[in-house]
Amino acid sequence: MINATLQFLATRLNNRLRTRQSLQENLVVVSRLFENDGRESEQSINKLNLFLVNVSSESNARKNATTTFDGYRNVVPSKQVFLNLDVMIAANFKNSNYSESLRYLSKTISFLQDHTVFDRTNSPDMPIGLEKMFLDMENMGIQELNSLWSILGGKYVPSVLYKVRAVALGEGYSYYSPYVIQFPEDASIGIV
Known part of the structure; x- marks a missing residue:
C-alpha cells in the first residue's frame, strides 16, 4: 500500500506537469536521493523525487465499530489500516537548473x-486497496530540517514535506463480511 500511494501521487503529478508544461518525459520519480553507500542515485538527478521519510499509525482513527443490540454490545473489528506517511518531494536539479527546481516545486x-x-x-x-488519501503540507523549522537532511545523508535541495493520511483495506484488499464479538451490555471491558 505504501508503494502504491507514492506511485499514485507520482503519476498524478507527472500527468499534471506533462499537460501544463508540455513535457515529453516523466519528471516525478519515486526514488531516494542517495544509495546506501552515500552515492547520489542516478535516477534522482534532474527530477522531482518522492520518497518516504516516516510511517506512523493514525491515532485518531476509530479501528472498531461498537453497537448495542438486544442487551449486547457488538464489536466489529475493522480491517481498515489508517497510516500517516511523511512524504518528501525534493527537486534535485543540478547546476544552472536550480531555477527549474524552484519552478517545478512551486507547480507541485x-x-x-x-x-x-x-x-x-x-x-x-x-490503486486497489487504497480507499482515501488526505494531504497536508508540514511546516518544519530550520533545526528540524537540518536534522532530517542529516538523517537522509545529503545536502539540502529545495523540498517540501507532506503528511499523507492514507486509508486502506487490510491485506485482502476487499470488503468482507465482518464477524461480531458480543459482550453483555453491563460487562466491563476495555474495548473502544
Whole structure:
C-alpha cells in the first residue's frame, strides 16, 4: 500500500506537469536521493523525487465499530489500516537548473494544495486497496530540517514535506463480511 500511494501521487503529478508544461518525459520519480553507500542515485538527478521519510499509525482513527443490540454490545473489528506517511518531494536539479527546481516545486505545491483529498469519487483509478488519501503540507523549522537532511545523508535541495493520511483495506484488499464479538451490555471491558 505504501508503494502504491507514492506511485499514485507520482503519476498524478507527472500527468499534471506533462499537460501544463508540455513535457515529453516523466519528471516525478519515486526514488531516494542517495544509495546506501552515500552515492547520489542516478535516477534522482534532474527530477522531482518522492520518497518516504516516516510511517506512523493514525491515532485518531476509530479501528472498531461498537453497537448495542438486544442487551449486547457488538464489536466489529475493522480491517481498515489508517497510516500517516511523511512524504518528501525534493527537486534535485543540478547546476544552472536550480531555477527549474524552484519552478517545478512551486507547480507541485500548487497542484497538491488544490488536491488535498483523493478518493474513489474524484479518482476512480486509485490503486486497489487504497480507499482515501488526505494531504497536508508540514511546516518544519530550520533545526528540524537540518536534522532530517542529516538523517537522509545529503545536502539540502529545495523540498517540501507532506503528511499523507492514507486509508486502506487490510491485506485482502476487499470488503468482507465482518464477524461480531458480543459482550453483555453491563460487562466491563476495555474495548473502544
